[in-house]
Amino acid sequence: MHAVFLDQQTFSADIELTDIKNQISSLTCYPLTQPDEVLSRAQDADIIITNKVLLGEQLLAKLPQLKLICIAATGINNVDIDAAKKLNIGVTNVSGYAKGSVPQYVFGQMLEYFSQVSHHNLNVEQGLWQQSPSFCYHGNGSHELADKTLGLIGYGTLAQAVEKIALAFGMKVLIAERPNRENIRTGRIAFNTVVKEADVLSLHCPETTDTIGLINADVFNKMKSSAVLINTARGAIVNEVDLLNALKRNEIAYAILDVLKQEPPAPDHILLTDQPHNLKITAHIAWATIEAQQRLIKILANNIADFIDGKLTNRVDV
Structure with missing residues (x-):
């Protein structure tokens, strides 16, 4: 499976993505993605990873290859969950990573x-x-x-x-x-x-x-x-x-x-x-110790692995 990370810059530069890479065939990362860039960047993706990029119904309908959206946050209001359900696109989020x-x-x-x-x-x-x-x-x-x-x-x-x-x-x-x-x-x-x-x-x-x-x-x-x-x-x-x-x-x-x-x-x-x-x-950094960010990446990787195995871990579309 090919994944794209649309806004890697929402994480610190030294955060390792190895756990995610181990679950997929390839990963393309973009620092940030503007609304008019999402379609071209996600066109061939099986998996989208994003923290805050908006993914609405019209856009999702143009991505027939997309199977999974991994929200790299707890909040899910940047993704049209109802549209994802209609299009049979799985959606996961993460939680618990910032408890320290x-x-x-x-x-x-x-x-x-x-x-x-x-x-x-x-x-x-x-x-x-x-x-x-x-x-x-x-x-x-x-x-x-x-x-x-x-x-x-x-x-x-x-x-x-x-x-x-x-x-x-x-x-x-x-x-x-x-x-x-x-x-x-x-x-x-x-x-x-x-x-x-x-x-x-x-x-x-x-x-x-x-x-x-x-x-x-x-x-x-x-x-x-x-x-x-x-x-x-x-x-x-x-x-x-x-x-x-x-x-x-x-x-x-x-x-x-x-x-x-x-x-x-x-x-x-x-x-x-x-x-x-x-x-x-402060600049929305209470969640963002290095340890918490790395913990979040591990949860994302586990979400992807479980999705591939048919498990519903952290699914917000069911």
């Missing part, structure tokens, strides 16, 4: 904020400790995670891994029920209660019609003025205009975003051109 990477990012950012690590390092680099009349130089101080409340929106594999670390730090963890749900499941807490009580609100839910704009002005109004928002899920879950206003008005203390609604963002993106001091943004 994302929680590490969440707590790396949380510790940076509450322990003020960079600030205290800079105090010594700038000679402030050396000039101190006391044996220590407190600067901005620091705060413990113990006894703080972590609110989780979404409770899949990643959120559960975050919870485990939080409990080790002595934090209280609240798992939010879906908004406006009257029947609260065992182990869950009403959404509005979690929002009101959380010292840190961490987002781990998928982007759906129900979650787009979920974190908005109404939510910010309910949150503690000392609360921190962390989003490693999807950018569209947060209303970016409402977030900017909330940060400027100090309705919440801080926000850490690894995702934005538009990726990559335009140079004039509202959160970048008018970025307040209490907002930090």
Whole structure:
């Protein structure tokens, strides 16, 4: 079988693809693929591997040789799944690969904020400790995670891994029920209660019609003025205009975003051109430790091997 990887550049340059190559006869890789290039590049492919390239019904209908689409991500909204079903094209995704990477990012950012690590390092680099009349130089101080409340929106594999670390730090963890749900499941807490009580609100839910704009002005109004928002899920879950206003008005203390609604963002993106001091943004890398990326490639390879063997591993079209 011949496979094409349409957007290899979404992975680090030093990620090995040997596991995938071992499952197929040939692999052609393209750094990135524009919409008008997909058809020509995939024309002779039995397998398409892609992270974010859009594969719609009209395009898929023009690829009669295509047997399998391997999405190199958990989210599947870049592929028309219904069209793939009609055309008898298998579709797989990957999950679980970032269960070490994302929680590490969440707590790396949380510790940076509450322990003020960079600030205290800079105090010594700038000679402030050396000039101190006391044996220590407190600067901005620091705060413990113990006894703080972590609110989780979404409770899949990643959120559960975050919870485990939080409990080790002595934090209280609240798992939010879906908004406006009257029947609260065992182990869950009403959404509005979690929002009101959380010292840190961490987002781990998928982007759906129900979650787009979920974190908005109404939510910010309910949150503690000392609360921190962390989003490693999807950018569209947060209303970016409402977030900017909330940060400027100090309705919440801080926000850490690894995702934005538009990726990559335009140079004039509202959160970048008018970025307040209490907002930090990273470039969608919470998932992307080298180990997590290599783990993802191994899962992709296993998906291909199982497809060839007639197994339905990670199939999202059945």
